[in-house]
Amino acid sequence: MTTGMSDHSADIAPADHPSHPAELARTAPTGQLPARFENPGLPTHIPRMADLDEKAARRAEKQVAALFGLSILGTLGFIASYYLVTEHGSVFVPGIGLMRAENLALGLCLAVSLLGIGLGAVHWAKTLMPDTEVVELRHPLRSSDEDRQALVTTLREEGRKSQLGRRPLLKYSMLGAMTLFPATLTWQLVGGLGRLPHNDLSTTEWNGRYLGGGKWQFVPKRLMRDPENTPIKASDVVIGSVFHVQPEGVLDMTEGKLEAKGKAAVLLMRLNPSDIRSTKELDWSHDGIVAYSKICTHVGCPVGLYEHQTHHLLCPCHQSTFDVTNDCHVIFGPANRPLPQLKITVDSEGYLISAQPFEEAVGPSFWERGS
Amino acid sequence: MSTATTPAHQRPADALRDGDTAARPAPSTGARRLGGVAGWVDDRTGAAKGVTYLMKKVFPDHWSFMLGEVAMYSMIVCLLSGVFLTFWFVPSAGETIYHGSYAPLQGIQMSEAYRSTLDISFEVRGGLIIRQIHHWAALMFVVAVSAHMFRVFFTGAFRKPREINWVIGTILSLLAIVEGFAGYSLPDDLLSGTGLRAMEGFMQSTPVLGSYLAYMVFDGPFPGSAIIPRLYSVHVLLIPGILIALFTAHIVIVALQKHTQYPGPGKTEQNVVGFPVLPVYAAKAGGFFFIVFGIIALMSALVQINPIWGYGPYDPSPVTAGSQPDWYMGFADGALRITPGWLEFHPFGYTLSLNVALGALGLIPVMYTITGAYPFLERWVTGDTREHHLLDRPRNAPVRTGLGMAAMTAYGVFMFAAGNDIMAVLLHMSINDITHFFQVGLFVLPPLAFWVTKRICLSLQRRDRDMVLHARESGTIIRTAHGGYFERHDGIDEFERWPLVQHEAVAPLELPAGTDANGVASPTARSERLRARLSHFYFKDAVNPVTPAELAAAHPGPHEEEVPALEHDADHFVGIEQDHADGVGAPRH
Missing domain, CATH: 1.20.20 (F1FO ATP Synthase)
Structure with missing residues (x-):
């Protein structure tokens, strides 16, 4: 910062002032004044x-x-x-x-x-401790040119003794070995961390009975209140009410209960059939009682808030809003797909049951979910 | 400055120490004992010289240098309280029934992780205070890291030779938020479980590999029983290990390069002005650790944080309204909230969920890459390859300061967008309107912040110039003997003036000729043109510091209206001219 500064600090204010500033700017030879002010040095220490x-x-x-x-x-x-x-x-x-x-x-x-x-x-x-400022000089970080040259020379000269440069077989076989060896540990880690999803993400307990090997046999299941674990009569569902539902059997599971709940959770609502604008929604409902997946199609939060005046479902995590009167299409927020509907009917005793599994994967999007 | 003025002993303060000699009294018993121990160690390590050097090392003093210290100390508090917590926390998703002393959860089925966190809060004597200290210290760590980064950015402390430390710091900041997320996900309560559920959704949105990635991390379907122990090992071993290693490197490099200092009288690029480690910084910094720890303890005593017993154990079906992550994850959550849904595409029967992936997977890498790359970008644009140890006053780098404020504003838009539901409730406004405001704001507010900040910086620079040229208006009107009037300006001395004029004048890079002497187009012409344009963007409005010539030009004599009089009878004004010149600290004859 100091290279441009001259030593003529004594000449800063020339004796013969020009009478006008503009004139001065024009006439003052720059050689007379330093280009920059000079650092005045540390101010005097004031004792405490x-x-x-x-x-x-x-x-x-x-x-x-x-x-x-x-x-x-x-x-x-x-x-x-x-x-x-x-x-x-x-x-x-x-x-x-x-x-x-x-x-x-x-x-x-x-x-x-x-x-x-x-x-x-x-x-x-x-x-009480000294408050007089101490000055320590900085030294350039970079090594001297000789030291830098010596390093380069050493690396080259001593490195050459390994004969790496003139034995390509050695060079390429070593490169190959070094590149490949991380595969061993990576293989263990990736292979051991988790299992493959297969069609797990596309199936829920509503698919019926699991036969093994990724195959399910559909059996209708009763819609059970969560957490009471009691079946629901169609007549219990009045307009404006909302039920948190799990398929029959899930709440009795001893293993994998949370995983099953996380996919199979359903919201049950009753609308006036004349309010329903989608024919598919009406077909899949029972007398205006509709069941929709509770798992948000955005990132999977439970869609927990139901506005029964407007029949909107709102996800509390990122505020995606679904219109229950129109097949749960997204009307606001970051979600893209409607909530999947569960086709329902009633059994001989008047309890609500599933009529078929979800037709598509519930919950957040993934690459191979099919659309 | 000429080299003749650089030696330290020519400064006034150094003069006070001239003639000081180290006292050498006869060694006392204590000194002999100390010498004996030190000798024993030095015989085996040879550390005497290095330790002496470190003890005498000088650090400059400024309140803003404390921010990094706060970060360091809150990290140490985290490590300390975290070790305590590991003695009681059980990182397991194993099912258990609660029989502890918190009545509302009696007999409820929950994971061992949640039960042991309840036990730390209710059964372990003083367990809650340790838990709250851990959480508050973590929040303070991230706040302090961010504030420290802003200080470094706005003062240009990242410039050569400190780019490496800026990159290390950027990585530390990223690790801090990942570490925080892993930590608050461990108790397996309803809130943290909902956060993990969203994280699983983020992973699923990865193009092509999403479902495989999620199944790998969670060892099968969400939530599974693997994620808690895995996060635990990440939280207590993997990330802390990297954090400590990088943090150590960060500190060693600071010591090696010596700390930067703010410009001021006596401070140059070649020196460090401050106080030695022993005794001043040993006491100040050591004491400051206790102050930071003490304030965290005070917060933990008075302000409840993360009352997990109120949320209940995790269950994927229920949810609480107003689900919010810890503040430092807010920006990522807010990004998700304002990304429109139409960014999900369905090419060839596959699902490309950019409405999730952009905010959840893209934002953090992009943000941290830009942050880490900034020093190199600025260096290329300004063409400044010299070392810098004197900090910039933020106003003296208007474009950098403006860019920093624009980045902060964008971050703020993301972060406040994460509170759109809370705002809607508190302000009785439509959540749709609030969300749209943030969507538009993301594109409008940062440029606005840039422009306003840059204008403010330029104005401050002009005020500095004005202060140097004309000093302060005193409010005293003086009538001259000839009936003229002028206002007396109170002076500033050279110590006050120096910080206002010490910085370098800047100018945009000139565009080099696109062709050489033979008319052959330069292969780098395109990048050079870009560089010149960017340099123009950086420096075109530069307000450069007052030069001695300008100061002299501003003070030829009394006020301009007096100039005609001067021609008649200059002698009358000598006195006034002298006062005036003295007043503004103009150099004397």
Whole structure:
């Protein structure tokens, strides 16, 4: 930054001022003035009270000692609270409300214990330790040209002794071996981490009975209330009500229950059949009772919010909004596909049952889901 | 500056130490003992010289240099409290029935991870305070890392030779948010499980490989029982290991390159002005660790964080309204909320879910790549290949500062978009309108922020020039003997002036000739043209610092209206002229 600066700082204000600034700008020969101002150097150090007055220094010493003393009190308080404050008691703190007494007491004592040390040390440094600025010179980071040349020479000369350059067989076989060897560990990791999805993502418990080998046999299943695990009579579903539903058997599962619930969850709502604008939706409903997958087609959150005035379903995660009157098409938000509908009917006892599995994969999109 | 003025001992403050000699009293018992231990170690390591050097190392002082320290200390608090938590946390999805002391969850089926987190909160004495310290420290870590990055960016501290540390810092910042996400997903409560559910959806949106990737990470269908122990090993071993290694490199490089400093009197590119490690920084920085820890403890005592007992155990079917991730994941969540659904395509019977992939998989890599690459980009555009140890005042780099503010604004749009549902409820506004506002805002607000910031910077630079040229208006009107009037300007001295004039004048790069002497087109002409255009964009509006010539030109004598009088009778104004010149700190004869 300093190369352009001349040594003529004494000439900054020439004795014969031109009478007009513009004239000066035109006439002042640039050689007379440095191109840039000169760094004035460190300002004079101003001593602190504690540097000049032993009384002030004593005062600072006492303040620091008091802070350290406070820390000791905090530590003792922490140990005392550990034994004395009841485990599940609560205490009213103005401005905050009821708080767990144990957490409050231990936390505050810990904070005092730590802050006493911290504030004490910083106050000590600021009042009693030297505050005269020290100047340390920087040295160029780069090595000298000789050292750099020596490195290059060493790498080349010594490297040449390996004969890598003139034995291509060695070079390429080594490259091959080094490139391939990570495959061993990667293979283990990728192979061992998880199994293949096959058609898992496209099937749910509504598909019926699992035969093994990715094959299912359809059996109608009753729609069960979640979490009560009771079947639902068509007559129980009144307009404006909404039921959280799982297929029969899922809530009794001992293994894989969460995985099954995560795919099979369904929302059951009743609409006035004349409000339903999609003929397919009406066909798949039972007397205006419609069942839709509860798993959002965006990233899979449960679509939990039903506005029964407008018949809109809203996903609380990213606000995709689905129109239940029109086959759950997306009317707002980042989702693209409608929620899949589950075709339902009633069995001989009047309970709602599935009439066929979901026709498409539920939940978030994936490459091979088919569309 | 000529080399004659560089030696440190010519500065006024150094003069105070002239003649100081280290005191050499007879060694006390304590000193002999210390010497004995140090000798034992040095016999075996030879570390005496290096340790002495480190103890005397000088660090410059500024409040903004504390931000990196806050990050470092909150990371240490995280490590410490995290070790405590591992003694009680059970990283398992195994099913269990709750029989602890929290009555509302009695008899409920849950995972061992969730049960053990409840136990840490209710059964382990002081367990809750450790848990809250861990979570608050993690939040503070990410806040401090971000603030530290902004400080480094806006002051140009990333310039040569510190590009490596900028890249390391960028990676650290990315790791910090991944580490945070892995950590808050571990308790397996309803909120964190919903976050994991969304993450599984993100993975599924990967073109071609999505379902395979998701099944690999979760070992089968979501949620499975593998994700909790896997996240645990990532959270307590893998990422902390990389974090600590990179952080160590970060600190070693800072020590090696010596810290940057703000421009000011006595500070040059060739020196570091500040305080030595022993005793000042040992006490200040050491004490500051306790202050940061103490403030985290205070927050953990007073402010509840992540009350997982209120959410219940994870179940893929229910959900709570207003599901929000921790703040540092907000920007990614917000990006998902404002990406329109029509970005999902169905080519040839396959599903390409860009409405998810852009925000969930693309945003973070793009954001961090741009961040990491910025120093190299700026260096190419400005053509500045020198080392920089003096920081820029943000106003003196208007385009960089503007770009930084534009980036922050874009980030802010993403982050606040993640709160669109909360805003809709609190402000009684339509969530659709709020979402549309953010969608438009993403494209409108960052350029606006750039323009406004750049204008503010240029204005501040002009004010600096004005201050140097005319100093402060005193409000005192002086009437001259001849009946003229002028306002007296109070002066600034050379120490006040220096920070306003120390920076370099800049100009756009000239476009090199596209052809050589023989009329052959240069192979790099296209990239050089781009470079010249970008350089023009960076520097075309530059307001350069006042030069001594300009200052002298601004103070030829009394005010302009007095000039005719001067011609008649210059002697009368000598006094005024002198005062005036003194006042603004104009160089003397």
